Amino acid sequence: MNILVTGAAGFIGSHLCEKLLENDEHHVIGVDGFLGPTPAPLKAKNIAHLQSHPRFTFLELDLLTADLPSLLQNVEAVYHLAGMPGVRTSWGTEFAAYAAHNISATQRLLEACKDRPLKRFIYASTSSVYGERSGPLSETLEPAPLSPYGITKLTGEHLCRVYFREFAVPIVILRYFTVYGPRQRPDMSFHRFIRQLLAGQPLIVFGDGTQSRDFTYISDCVDGTIAAIERDGVIGETINIGGKERTSVNEVIRLLETLTGKQAIIQYTPAARGEPKQTWADLTKAERLLGYKPVVTLEDGLQKEIEYIRSLYEGEHSSTTPT
Secondary structure, eight states, rough: OOOEHHHHHHHHHHHHHHHHHTTOOHHHHHEEESSSSSHHHHHHHHHGGGGOOTTEEEEOOOOOTHHHHHHTTOOEEEOOOOOOSSTTSGGGGGHHHHHHIIIIHHHHHHHHTTTTTOOOEEEEEEEGTTTOOOOOBTTTTTOOSSSSSHHHHHHHHHHHHHHHHHHHHOEEEEEEOEESSTTTTTTTTHHHHHHHHHTTOEEEEEEOOEEEEEEEEHHHHHHHHHHHOOSOOOOOOOEEEOOSEEEEHHHHHHHHHHHHHHHOOOEEEOTTTOSSOOOOOOOOOHHHHHHOOOOOHHHHHHHHHHHHHHHHHTTTTTTTOOO
C-alpha cells in the first residue's frame, strides 16, 4: 500500500513510518514542514536512518502551499499527524499559527482527498478536546476543550466528519492521550524532567504536581495507529488511544528519581492555562474495534526515554540550560 504520513519527522510520525516500513507491502511518503517547537536538526535526526530505505520517500513541504493533488497521486491511505502542537503556547498571537496549521492545512488536505479512492484517512487528534472531566473519558462525551489548541484540533475533527458525510472520505479519528518515549518533543514534560534531572537542574512543574495523566508509550500508540489502517469497521469512527497506566506528575518524578538514582529539585510554578486536572482514556471502543491493548508499563517506558535522553545530550554539562 502507498501511504502518506504528514508530520513524518515528528515524535509520533517518525515511529509510525518505521513501523509501517516493517511491512514489505508498504511504501511510505513522509512529509514534514519542520514547524513547531522541535528544533529542525532534531526532527532531521528522527528520520535520518530512514532516508536510505528503498520504500521511503521524504519531502520537506508545507501543507498550506504544497501541490497536494500531485502529492496524493497513487496514494492509497493518509495518516495526517502534521500540525502545531502544545496547549501552553496556543494563546495570544500564536493562535494564528495553530489556526493555519491545524485547521486550514487539514481542510486543504481533505479537499485534495475528496475525489480520490482512498482506503483510509486517519486524523491524529488529542485528549485535549475533552476538557475538564472526571472519570474515564468516553468518545460519546461532548467535547469541551479548555485551550485554543484543543479547539483547533476539535475543528479538524469536525472537518473530517464533514468530508466523510459529504464526500465519503474514509476518515478515522484517533484521540491520543499524552504520548511519551524516545524522540518526545523537548518541550514536553517527561523530556524536560529527565534532561533537567540528569543535569542536576531544577524540574519546573506547572501546578502542584497532583494533576494526573493517562500516559501512553510510543510503541503502544503506534500499534493502535497501525490497527486503524488494517481493521474493518472503523471508518467514520472516533477512537481513544491511551496508555497502560495513569498517575500523577509528582509520582512520575519520584519514579524518575528511582530510575536515575538522582534526587530532584522541584520548582512549582502556576498551573498552565488550558490544562485539565486529569485525563483518563476509556479504551473500551479501542479494544473492540482495533484490538488495542497497551502493554508497556510506565517504569519500562520511562527507562527507555531516559536512555534516549542520555544519548541525545551526551556530554552536556550541568550548566547547560534546557530548551
